[in-house]
Amino acid sequence: MVAQKSLADVLPRAIEFTHAWPDPRDGPLSGSDFLAMMDSPVAVRLLENVLARHARVGILGLGYVGLPLAVELARAGFKTTGIDIDPSRVEAINTGTSYIADVLASDVSRFQRTGALRATVDFAVIAELDTIIVCVPAPFLKTKEPDLSSVIVAAEQVATHLHPGMLIVLESATHPGTTEQIVLTLLEATGLRAGRDFFLAYSPERIDPGNSLYTTRNTPKVIGGITRDCSRLASALYGAAIESVVSVSSPRVAEMVKLLENAFRAVNSGLVNEVALMCQGMNIDVWEVINAARTKPFGFMPFYPGPGVGGQSAPIDSLAIAWTAKQSGFEPRLIDVAGDVNAGMPHLIVELIADALNGRAKPVRGSSILIAGVASERNVDDIRDSPALEVMALLVAKGATVSYSDPHVPRLPASAWGGGRELESVALTPSVMRQADCVTILTDHVVFDADEIVAHANLVVDTRNATGGRMPQVFRLGAPRPPDLGETTIPGGD
Numbered sequence: 001m002v003a004q005k006s007l008a009d010v011l012p013r014a015i016e017f018t019h020a021w022p023d024p025r026d027g028p029l030s031g032s033d034f035l036a037m038m039d040s041p042v043a044v045r046l047l048e049n050v051l052a053r054h055a056r057v058g059i060l061g062l063g064y065v066g067l068p069l070a071v072e073l074a075r076a077g078f079k080t081t082g083i084d085i086d087p088s089r090v091e092a093i094n095t096g097t098s099y100i101a102d103v104l105a106s107d108v109s110r111f112q113r114t115g116a117l118r119a120t121v122d123f124a125v126i127a128e129l130d131t132i133i134v135c136v137p138a139p140f141l142k143t144k145e146p147d148l149s150s151v152i153v154a155a156e157q158v159a160t161h162l163h164p165g166m167l168i169v170l171e172s173a174t175h176p177g178t179t180e181q182i183v184l185t186l187l188e189a190t191g192l193r194a195g196r197d198f199f200l201a202y203s204p205e206r207i208d209p210g211n212s213l214y215t216t217r218n219t220p221k222v223i224g225g226i227t228r229d230c231s232r233l234a235s236a237l238y239g240a241a242i243e244s245v246v247s248v249s250s251p252r253v254a255e256m257v258k259l260l261e262n263a264f265r266a267v268n269s270g271l272v273n274e275v276a277l278m279c280q281g282m283n284i285d286v287w288e289v290i291n292a293a294r295t296k297p298f299g300f301m302p303f304y305p306g307p308g309v310g311g312q313s314a315p316i317d318s319l320a321i322a323w324t325a326k327q328s329g330f331e332p333r334l335i336d337v338a339g340d341v342n343a344g345m346p347h348l349i350v351e352l353i354a355d356a357l358n359g360r361a362k363p364v365r366g367s368s369i370l371i372a373g374v375a376s377e378r379n380v381d382d383i384r385d386s387p388a389l390e391v392m393a394l395l396v397a398k399g400a401t402v403s404y405s406d407p408h409v410p411r412l413p414a415s416a417w418g419g420g421r422e423l424e425s426v427a428l429t430p431s432v433m434r435q436a437d438c439v440t441i442l443t444d445h446v447v448f449d450a451d452e453i454v455a456h457a458n459l460v461v462d463t464r465n466a467t468g469g470r471m472p473q474v475f476r477l478g479a480p481r482p483p484d485l486g487e488t489t490i491p492g493g494d
């Protein structure tokens, strides 16, 4: 047995239980109380190893989700092994560098040097590990069906090397039922039983790239295990590295938590995008409205309009929710409508640009449009599903010449944006801005100086309120048109 520790030493500083284990009213639990609760002797051994930091931890998929988690587990004292199919990512970790902006290279280098963190492309290493957290992508196909191929491949690899006493956690954003229907089925096909021989839980990732306030370490982690021991083990593991853990009664509940969070964002983004268009038609500044509304200390949370929803998984949120609902015979209305509103935003941004050019008696065809910011969110380098890519492709389809500036995205391969050729980011210098007919701010990275843009650009369209209403000549999404343009119209309206 490990030396007796208080629960506070070994578990998260704050642990919340939405179901009856353990009842917080029982008072503080010691490490041995905690161990005594376990139902299975195999679980007790693994829990001892987790509490003593002797458990060998594996992370499968070292992306925006997996690498920060691997670093936190290494920081917590676990020997952590990352497994990825991308040899360049493995090489980066093993040479002590970081390719994820939110992860400090100094952390990767320190943990790599001390042996706390290593990476490999060899899945056979799973046989040596006690726990595996699966952080592989789970995107949606053009057919609006989930693509679970990476999750299936990962689960098959784990099954091949599964051994008694392992804890497996799935983090990939998937629909309710995935953990039980896919991962559990593949793992139990080995003959081993969940809750008796191995332990399985779902814990949705909540990463917010570029957010320095809420990181992997201080964002509460929701966990739902197949059995109580599964939840306990996963809570103990995450609790060693993450400040707060919320245990729910099943993987399905944890999976639904992720869907609710995503639906909340999709619906509120749709609402505010719609209100922005309404305000624009009514000569009201939506940004002023939101800033005033957010002073309400209860019952309101600000969301901001933009060229899409923003966020890596945001555009697929509505697809995921709609698909899940339809699987259970439910026809979601609100979520579908919000998804449509959000998906229409790139077209409306192009109309806004066309209106702005029209005010200068210029057609879109033949105009040169310089896009400031193509990443999906402020200060990140992720372009997956970024609405900027669609805006650019739509402009090219209308005959515009498009260039872009984004210090986080040096290059845009032709395949990434559908404009038929590779683009390189240009520096946002006064002469570059002057040469463009219109500079359009699509992602408001902090490095962009809005005053400089307005000072040098011939025409500015601002979809993020980066210019803050200080310069009346700027075309801002959701705000009154510059004064010399006469009648306003709602883009896309009849």
Ligand SMILES: NC(=O)c1ccc[n+]([C@@H]2O[C@H](COP(=O)([O-])OP(=O)(O)OC[C@H]3O[C@@H](n4cnc5c(N)ncnc54)[C@H](O)[C@@H]3O)[C@@H](O)[C@H]2O)c1
Binding pocket: 060, 061, 062, 063, 064, 065, 066, 083, 084, 085, 086, 089, 135, 136, 137, 138, 139, 150, 151, 153, 154, 171, 172, 173, 174, 205, 207, 208, 209, 311, 312, 313
């Ligand atoms: N990044 C975000 O902001 C974000 C937000 C919400 C949800 N998510 C979800 O989190 C999950 C992971 O996303 P991410 O952003 O970390 O993805 P990512 O693309 O940054 O990283 C995934 C990593 O997994 C690796 N990989 C793919 N298939 C693999 C396999 N079979 N075995 C081992 N490695 C494999 C890839 O090479 C890559 O390094 C997804 O379900 C995603 O939808 C991410």
